[in-house]
Structures are given as C-alpha cells and as structure tokens.
C-alpha cells in the first residue's frame with residue numbers, strides 16, 4: 056500500500072487528479088470507477104479544470120460508479136446519477152453512452168446487478184477505482200460485515216450511514232434504506248484503487264483500514280490485500296496513523312524514475 060499524506064484537502068484533490076490525468080494521457084479509453092460523497096468533489100473540480108485549461112480528454116473514457124440509492128430516480132437531486140452529472144460529467148466531454156451508474160429504479164435488482172458486473176468485465180475491468188470511506192469504514196456501500204468477496208448487489212444501509220448522509224436530505228427519514236453497490240470483491244479487481252479521505256472525523260477509521268486487521272467490519276481494510284492500493288489523506292485524516300512519519304518519509308524519498 057502507498058500512503059500519501061498531503062497538508063490539506065486541496066492537496067489530496069490535486070494529487071488524485073494528477074494521477075488520473077497522467078493515466079488518461081497514456082490510455083485515453085481508460086475505465087474509471089467513480090465515487091460520490093463530499094470527499095471526491097475537489098478531485099472532480101480539478102479534473103474539470105484540467106479539461107478546460109489543458110484539454111484533458113474524456114471522449115473515450117468509460118466510467119462505472121460504485122453505487123446508487125434504491126428508489127431514487129436519476130432526476131432526484133440526491134441520487135448519485137444527479138450528483139455525477141452535476142459535479143463532473145456535464146462539465147467534461149464524456150460520451151453519455153460511456154457512463155454507467157447503478158440503476159436505483161431497476162425492476163429486478165438481481166438481474167441488474169449481474170448485468171452491471173458483466174458490463175465491467177466486457178470493458179476489460181476497471182483501471183482506476185476512486186474511493187471514499189464511510190465513518191463506519193465502508194467503501195461504496197459495503198457496510199460492516201459485508202463479505203470481502205461480495206459482488207454488486209442490494210445492501211441495507213446501517214443507521215450510522217443513514218445518519219451520516221441525512222445532512223444531504225431534509226431529514227434522516229428521507230434517506231433511502233437500501234442501495235445497489237459494487238461489492239468488495241468487485242472493487243478489489245480494479246487494477247488500481249485510490250482511496251481519498253479528509254478531515255479528523257475520518258482519522259480513526261482510516262487508521263483501522265490501513266493499520267488494523269483485515270476485517271469485514273471495516274470493508275476498506277480489504278485494500279491491504281490489494282496489490283496497488285493508494286491512500287491519499289490530508290493531515291487531519293492521517294492524524295491517528297501509527298506510522299504517519301514513516302509514510303511521509305517514504306513519499307518524500309521515493310526513488311524517481313529517470
């Protein structure tokens with residue numbers, strides 16, 4: 056695992072955007088796995104800026120989003136469809152046909168989830184998967200006790216996640232109880248995983264994910280088994296890491312290829 060610690064939120068957004076942009080320059084038809092939540096907003100802003108100022112091209116990029124609330128149509132302002140179009144897709148030259156987001160209105164969720172998995176495979180798998188982390192340690196909506204081998208499926212949200220996400224709705228009652236989410240096993244097949252975390256409220260969870268035992272109780276800890284997982288953290292989110300200074304040293308003294 057690579058642990059990159061930056062001074063602030065702006066720093067982590069720029070670091071992740073630079074990694075993705077560099078990849079897209081080499082592979083313009085890359086398959087990106089994308090996340091929602093407040094954490095990747097700065098990354099998306101920076102990608103939009105790179106598109107506008109430096110011509111970063113999204114015309115051949117394929118995307119797969121991690122998750123979606125069940126029961127919210129794409130037009131609902133709290134649906135992840137709405138979020139992605141508002142915060143990224145509408146501002147870059149992506150082909151709408153290349154965008155994949157789980158359908159929260161699917162009539163047959165099981166059939167939909169199998170199709171989603173097949174689509175990811177048909178495009179050759181995900182090159183870079185962007186992740187945030189829930190306060191309960193989840194990635195996507197893989198709540199505690201999610202199988203570390205799980206695939207895209209229906210998941211019941213925990214009360215903690217409902218309470219965490221209530222800030223985006225009028226009240227907690229309005230937060231959907233179910234979501235369609237890529238599984239931990241699906242995410243682990245991405246060739247690179249970049250997990251972003253910001254703020255002191257994530258510090259303990261981040262420490263459990265990176266330095267604690269691998270456990271389904273913290274689904275992000277599965278990334279310890281991933282061959283190319285990068286954690287990009289701001290100082291507050293990194294503040295509970297036992298090896299904080301070591302990670303910083305490793306990053307600052309990384310041998311650069313000539």
Ligand code: GLP
Pocket residue numbers: 090091092093094095121122186187188189190193194195196216
């Ligand atoms: C939701 C999403 C996750 C996200 C998490 C954290 O639960 N399903 O993908 O990582 O929120 O959100 P935030 O970045 O707002 O803290």
